[in-house]
Amino acid sequence: MKITVWNENRHEKTNPVVAEIYPEGIHGTIAAFLEDAGHQVQTATLDEPEHGLTNTVLQETDVLVWWGHVAHDEVDDTAVEKVVQRVHDGMGLIVLHSGHFSKVFKKLMGTSCDLKWREADEKERVWVVDPTHPITEGLGEYIELEKEEMYGEHFDIPTPDELVFVSWFAGGEVFRSGATFKRGRGKIFYFRPGHETYPTYHQKDIQQVIKNAANWAANNNTPKPVRGNAEPLEDLSR
Amino acid sequence: MKITVWNENRHEKTNPVVAEIYPEGIHGTIAAFLEDAGHQVQTATLDEPEHGLTNTVLQETDVLVWWGHVAHDEVDDTAVEKVVQRVHDGMGLIVLHSGHFSKVFKKLMGTSCDLKWREADEKERVWVVDPTHPITEGLGEYIELEKEEMYGEHFDIPTPDELVFVSWFAGGEVFRSGATFKRGRGKIFYFRPGHETYPTYHQKDIQQVIKNAANWAANNNTPKPVRGNAEPLEDLSR
Amino acid sequence: MKITVWNENRHEKTNPVVAEIYPEGIHGTIAAFLEDAGHQVQTATLDEPEHGLTNTVLQETDVLVWWGHVAHDEVDDTAVEKVVQRVHDGMGLIVLHSGHFSKVFKKLMGTSCDLKWREADEKERVWVVDPTHPITEGLGEYIELEKEEMYGEHFDIPTPDELVFVSWFAGGEVFRSGATFKRGRGKIFYFRPGHETYPTYHQKDIQQVIKNAANWAANNNTPKPVRGNAEPLEDLSR
Amino acid sequence: MKITVWNENRHEKTNPVVAEIYPEGIHGTIAAFLEDAGHQVQTATLDEPEHGLTNTVLQETDVLVWWGHVAHDEVDDTAVEKVVQRVHDGMGLIVLHSGHFSKVFKKLMGTSCDLKWREADEKERVWVVDPTHPITEGLGEYIELEKEEMYGEHFDIPTPDELVFVSWFAGGEVFRSGATFKRGRGKIFYFRPGHETYPTYHQKDIQQVIKNAANWAANNNTPKPVRGNAEPLEDLSR
Numbered sequence: 001m002k003i004t005v006w007n008e009n010r011h012e013k014t015n016p017v018v019a020e021i022y023p024e025g026i027h028g029t030i031a032a033f034l035e036d037a038g039h040q041v042q043t044a045t046l047d048e049p050e051h052g053l054t055n056t057v058l059q060e061t062d063v064l065v066w067w068g069h070v071a072h073d074e075v076d077d078t079a080v081e082k083v084v085q086r087v088h089d090g091m092g093l094i095v096l097h098s099g100h101f102s103k104v105f106k107k108l109m110g111t112s113c114d115l116k117w118r119e120a121d122e123k124e125r126v127w128v129v130d131p132t133h134p135i136t137e138g139l140g141e142y143i144e145l146e147k148e149e150m151y152g153e154h155f156d157i158p159t160p161d162e163l164v165f166v167s168w169f170a171g172g173e174v175f176r177s178g179a180t181f182k183r184g185r186g187k188i189f190y191f192r193p194g195h196e197t198y199p200t201y202h203q204k205d206i207q208q209v210i211k212n213a214a215n216w217a218a219n220n221n222t223p224k225p226v227r228g229n230a231e232p233l234e235d236l237s238r
Numbered sequence: 239m240k241i242t243v244w245n246e247n248r249h250e251k252t253n254p255v256v257a258e259i260y261p262e263g264i265h266g267t268i269a270a271f272l273e274d275a276g277h278q279v280q281t282a283t284l285d286e287p288e289h290g291l292t293n294t295v296l297q298e299t300d301v302l303v304w305w306g307h308v309a310h311d312e313v314d315d316t317a318v319e320k321v322v323q324r325v326h327d328g329m330g331l332i333v334l335h336s337g338h339f340s341k342v343f344k345k346l347m348g349t350s351c352d353l354k355w356r357e358a359d360e361k362e363r364v365w366v367v368d369p370t371h372p373i374t375e376g377l378g379e380y381i382e383l384e385k386e387e388m389y390g391e392h393f394d395i396p397t398p399d400e401l402v403f404v405s406w407f408a409g410g411e412v413f414r415s416g417a418t419f420k421r422g423r424g425k426i427f428y429f430r431p432g433h434e435t436y437p438t439y440h441q442k443d444i445q446q447v448i449k450n451a452a453n454w455a456a457n458n459n460t461p462k463p464v465r466g467n468a469e470p471l472e473d474l475s476r
Numbered sequence: 477m478k479i480t481v482w483n484e485n486r487h488e489k490t491n492p493v494v495a496e497i498y499p500e501g502i503h504g505t506i507a508a509f510l511e512d513a514g515h516q517v518q519t520a521t522l523d524e525p526e527h528g529l530t531n532t533v534l535q536e537t538d539v540l541v542w543w544g545h546v547a548h549d550e551v552d553d554t555a556v557e558k559v560v561q562r563v564h565d566g567m568g569l570i571v572l573h574s575g576h577f578s579k580v581f582k583k584l585m586g587t588s589c590d591l592k593w594r595e596a597d598e599k600e601r602v603w604v605v606d607p608t609h610p611i612t613e614g615l616g617e618y619i620e621l622e623k624e625e626m627y628g629e630h631f632d633i634p635t636p637d638e639l640v641f642v643s644w645f646a647g648g649e650v651f652r653s654g655a656t657f658k659r660g661r662g663k664i665f666y667f668r669p670g671h672e673t674y675p676t677y678h679q680k681d682i683q684q685v686i687k688n689a690a691n692w693a694a695n696n697n698t699p700k701p702v703r704g705n706a707e708p709l710e711d712l713s714r
Numbered sequence: 715m716k717i718t719v720w721n722e723n724r725h726e727k728t729n730p731v732v733a734e735i736y737p738e739g740i741h742g743t744i745a746a747f748l749e750d751a752g753h754q755v756q757t758a759t760l761d762e763p764e765h766g767l768t769n770t771v772l773q774e775t776d777v778l779v780w781w782g783h784v785a786h787d788e789v790d791d792t793a794v795e796k797v798v799q800r801v802h803d804g805m806g807l808i809v810l811h812s813g814h815f816s817k818v819f820k821k822l823m824g825t826s827c828d829l830k831w832r833e834a835d836e837k838e839r840v841w842v843v844d845p846t847h848p849i850t851e852g853l854g855e856y857i858e859l860e861k862e863e864m865y866g867e868h869f870d871i872p873t874p875d876e877l878v879f880v881s882w883f884a885g886g887e888v889f890r891s892g893a894t895f896k897r898g899r900g901k902i903f904y905f906r907p908g909h910e911t912y913p914t915y916h917q918k919d920i921q922q923v924i925k926n927a928a929n930w931a932a933n934n935n936t937p938k939p940v941r942g943n944a945e946p947l948e949d950l951s952r
Contacts, residue, residue: 088350088394090846110348110396111421112326114465122470125947127629127650128937132804132896136936141630150470153603153642154463154617156326156422158348161397162875166629166642166650172471174603174644182846183349184394222850223842225392227352232360232388233410233839328608363709365867365888366699370566370658374698379868391841391880392855400637404867404880404888412841412882420608460612461604471601564826564870586824586872587897588802592944626946630939632802632898634824635875648947659825660870701868703828708836708864709886 001218002040004061005031006052008068009045011196018196026067026194026201033207034065034214046071053079062218063092065210066099069196080104088184092217094210097194100155105190108183109157116152118171119195124148125168126177126193133164135178135189135212143205149195151175157190167192178209185222189213239456240278242299243269244290246306247283249434256434264305264432264439271445272303272452284309291317300456301330303448304337307434318342326422330455332448335432338393343428346421347395354390356409357433362386363406364415364431371402373416373427373450381443387433389413395428405430416447423460427451477694478516480537481507482528484544485521487672494672502543502670502677509683510541510690522547529555538694539568541686542575543670556580564660568693570686573670576631581666584659585633592628594647595671600624601644602653602669609640611654611665611688619681625671627651633666643668654685661698665689715932716754718775719745720766722782723759725910732910740781740908740915747921748779748928760785767793776932777806779924780813783910794818802898806931808924811908814869819904822897823871830866832885833909838862839882840891840907847878849892849903849926857919863909865889871904881906892923899936903927 007027011018022029027043035041044052046068058064064083068075080103087093087108095105100113126143128136143165152173158181165178177192191209194200201207245265249256260267265281273279282290284306296302302321306313318341325331325346333343338351364381366374381403390411396419403416415430429447432438439445483503487494498505503519511517520528522544534540540559544551556579563569563584571581576589602619604612619641628649634657641654653668667685670676677683721741725732736743741757749755758766760782772778778797782789794817801807801822809819814827840857842850857879866887872895879892891906905923908914915921 084348108348110322110346116465116468118468118470120470123947125648125650128939129629129631129650129652130635130896131630131899131937131939132901132933133936134934137934139937141937141940150468152468153605154465154607155605156463156465158396159399159420159606159638162635163639166652168644168648168650170470171468172601172644173468174601174605174642174650176605176642182397182844185845187846219846220848220851222847223845223853223855225394225842225845226855227354227392227394230354230356230388230390230409230411232356232358232408233837361709363886363888366701367867367869367888367890368658368873369661369699369701369868370663370695371698372696375696377699379699379702391843392845393843397844397876400873401877404890406882406886406888410839410882412839412843412880412888414843414880420606423607425608457608458610458613460609461607461615461617463604463607464617471599560824584824586798586822590941592941594944594946596946598946626944628944630941632939632941634872635896637873646946647944649944658873701870703830703868703870706830706832706864706866706885706887708832708834708884 001062001214002060003034003063003065003214004042004044004057005034005065006044006067008071009047010071011069021199026196029201030065030210034211037211039214046074051075051079053083055082058082058086061091063094063214065094065096066102066104067096067194068102069098072102075103080107084108087186087188090185090219092214092219093186093188094213094217095188095190097192100190108188111158112156115155116173118150120150120171121147122150123170124193126165127168129166130162130164133162134216135164135209137212138208139205145193145200145203147198148193148200151192185219187217187219189217239300239452240298241272241301241303241452242280242282242295243272243303244282244305246309247285248309249307259437264434267439268303268448272449275449277452284312289313289317291321293320296320296324299329301332301452303332303334304340304342305334305432306340307336310340313341318345322346325424325426328423328457330452330457331424331426332451332455333426333428335430338428346426349396350394353393354411356388358388358409359385360388361408362431364403365406367404368400368402371400372454373402373447375450376446377443383431383438383441385436386431386438389430423457425455425457427455477538477690478536479510479539479541479690480518480520480533481510481541482520482543484547485523486547487545497675502672505677506541506686510687513687515690522550527551527555529559534558534562537567539570539690541570541572542578542580543572544578545574545672548578551579556583560584563662563664566661566695568690568695569662569664570689570693571664571666573668576666584664587634588632591631592649594626596626596647597623598626599646600669602641603644605642606638606640609638610692611640611685613688614684615681621669621676623674624669624676627668661695663693663695665693715776715928716774717748717777717779717928718756718758718771719748719779720758720781722785723761724785725783735913740910743915744779744924748925751925753928760788765789765793767797769796772796772800775805777808777928779808779810780816780818781810781908782816783812786816789817794821798822801900801902804899804933806928806933807900807902808927808931809902809904811906814904822902825872826870829869830887832864834864834885835861836864837884838907840879841882843880844876844878847876848930849878849923851926852922853919859907859914859917861912862907862914865906899933901931901933903931
């Protein structure tokens with residue numbers, strides 16, 4: 001499977017804490033464990049030409065991973081349109097953490113995608129609420145993150161097609177942390193954890209979720225819908 | 239309840255067949271039976287200033303009904319934004335027939351909303367598949383329309399929150415004809431029937447569905463979500 | 477609307493703590509605030525003949541509220557069958573707290589309905605995750621219960637039709653606390669709070685939820701499905 | 715993957731038409747194409763001891779396929795309990811055609827599973843309504859069956875987790891023909907076609923659906939929920 005990991009890659013350049021945790025960038029860390037899983041992985045970042053998302057790159061991408069935060073507005077609308085179109089055509093999409101506010105995710109959801117948040121080094125427990133889902137393969141009953149940014153309800157998304165994880169935070173909030181959506185022929189997975197100042201993407205069970213999600217999101221030859229003006233089954237004048 | 243019926247109102251001006259079926263416009267016919275049901279109803283049309291959708295009108299609207307077809311592109315993007323925002327804030331929305339391709343509906347869905355279609359005077363049966371739903375109150379097991387335009391799958395919408403009706407067409411197609419969606423605090427109902435050259439909105443059971451949908455879509459004081467930076471439950475340092 | 481509140485009514489007879497909180501029984505407290513809301517309410521309890529659930533009572537009940545805990549096994553299978561049948565025929569059902577393990581609920585769900593639990597006087601926050609739902613009318617963004625029994629995931633229920641509330645517990649767990657299900661023509665709402673040793677059902681916002689749920693669950697004349705051998709639309713030999 | 719194909723195997727013994735279409739039994743035909751797909755397949759039938767569903771067989775089965783019709787009542791309740799328990803524990807289940815009325819399916823659904831039907835050699839079109847679903851891999855936009863028994867709405871099942879197929883019938887009905895459900899750790903797929911007097915299971919695209927469904931239904935090491943009395947995260951007295 002061909003995976004492209006897209007990252008805004010700004011915090012890594014300006015915040016030494018982030019640079020130390022992710023010396024190769026968040027995209028580099030994610031790409032590495034996906035490669036170890038046997039996939040063909042490339043990365044793309046905001047400051048590359050066309051944000052690294054050329055037509056060729058997108059056409060060859062089975063699953064796109066997206067991390068963004070402070071520079072959502074700098075993502076060009078044309079690139080957004082192309083990504084959305086590719087999802088409709090069957091490309092899988094994994095949206096991570098603050099990517100909830102990306103243009104791509106908001107456009108695919110049709111809602112504000114707003115939420116409640118707090119940076120307070122809080123303990124998070126990501127509970128599995130759907131123990132049939134392939135995205136949970138190999139996990140225990142929850143993932144514990146010693147310190148993370150809090151995201152709380154109400155999370156303004158459409159009703160997920162499947163609710164896979166719900167997070168608990170020490171400060172009193174809950175959050176629908178893992179949710180799937182279908183748009184056109186494309187499958188989308190939103191996964192909450194991953195604030196840039198914590199080593200979340202180095203944690204094995206978090207990596208497991210993203211690897212599972214990539215397998216789940218890839219579209220293997222499902223039907224291509226036929227739309228537009230149609231011929232009837234047979235003579236309707238009978 | 240305050241209802242606004244919006245109509246493109248173009249076919250009525252150019253096609254004598256439509257003008258004869260709907261001398262007061264499609265909006266006039268729909269407004270009349272909603273008024274008879276005891277609601278406070280006003281209409282708005284494309285060619286009015288601001289398409290009749292001023293801030294005041296939208297603020298006072300509990301449920302908006304939308305019919306459009308040939309002039310979707312003429313609807314101003316600012317108006318679209320305002321309608322979408324009001325849905326997020328709790329206004330109900332009923333999208334009828336070719337409104338599936340309206341800017342408002344596509345923006346709220348995040349998909350192409352494309353489908354298959356045919357104009358061939360076909361018999362349609364709109365089957366109830368959710369006999370618990372308040373939108374089906376007072377109906378029999380199906381609604382029969384002697385002649386209608388065909389809409390067929392694949393209908394490119396997100397998985398509906400609730401699937402209420404599925405249509406059968408004589409020419410060999412099926413269609414998810416009645417579907418609900420939630421976006422923000424707003425409830426949306428898409429209802430398929432209503433091609434302009436047939437007297438569909440004069441049929442009693444079709445009117446019943448639209449009246450039921452208005453009651454269902456109105457938001458009666460549900461919680462207003464609090465979002466943004468949040469205080470924790472208590473001292474997290476413990 | 478005619479509501480029947482069913483209660484096992486055993487803790488009230490044997491535990492002085494419960495008797496002091498609910499001198500009229502849990503059913504008495506619930507019946508009182510539903511009556512104040514203008515409904516016609518009667519109660520029924522385990523130790524009455526036929527558990528108080530005669531054919532006449534069930535036929536005349538629009539919405540049944542169910543609380544049980546230590547004596548699920550004493551509920552007669554015939555009564556269970558009759559309740560399930562009435563739900564299929566359109567009676568609303570509100571299942572409270574430990575009623576998750578009642579024969580009626582398990583039979584309607586098709587799962588074990590098992591969960592995690594702890595009695596430790598924990599703070600609970602019941603968060604609204606669906607701010608469009610009529611069951612949340614009049615609430616704030618969450619309900620806080622100073623002390624409650626903990627229920628935790630995984631809660632072994634089918635995917636709810638609608639997830640309305642998710643609870644946070646001080647001890648580290650989350651729980652899908654308010655969930656709706658459709659079975660036949662009947663609507664079911666499960667609501668978590670209400671351990672017998674806490675004054676939960678005296679709290680105003682909890683009462684509001686149960687009142688809202690009764691309005692939501694009542695079936696107002698939706699279609700009665702026709703099943704069995706059927707005649708075709710027309711001559712199939714053509 | 716280990717698959718067990720269960721068949722009532724009665725029509726094959728009494729009806730020469732069926733015996734001619736399925737000389738090895740419906741189970742034999744289905745087992746053969748699943749074996750060709752590389753799976754380890756065994757069959758089991760009603761008249762074997764324990765209906766062929768011994769503890770050992772069930773424990774070793776990843777996915778169970780079920781076809782039954784005239785003898786649902788002869789299936790022993792103990793066997794039903796064991797199958798249901800194995801589904802809860804993670805075994806996949808594919809229920810075919812008249813299996814909608816099997817004890818196993820009804821117990822897992824919590825509804826009557828009743829429907830409308832007609833035997834009239836009708837054309838059926840099984841339309842794909844979810845072109846993201848792995849169960850549709852390799853198909854076109856619909857499957858056409860020249861002659862089948864009609865099944866029509868209302869089909870009394872809970873709201874499916876996913877609606878994959880909707881059927882059109884020449885006589886005027888529609889039917890939710892392919893639907894998924896989750897129960898415990900188990901995944902269930904109901905698939906409508908397969909009346910015993912037609913060669914439906916010899917058709918390639920029908921075989922493709924059943925092969926896809928087996929891959930989809932197998933549970934590959936998802937979490938085993940922990941339930942019962944639980945320890946808190948930490949000292950709650952703080």
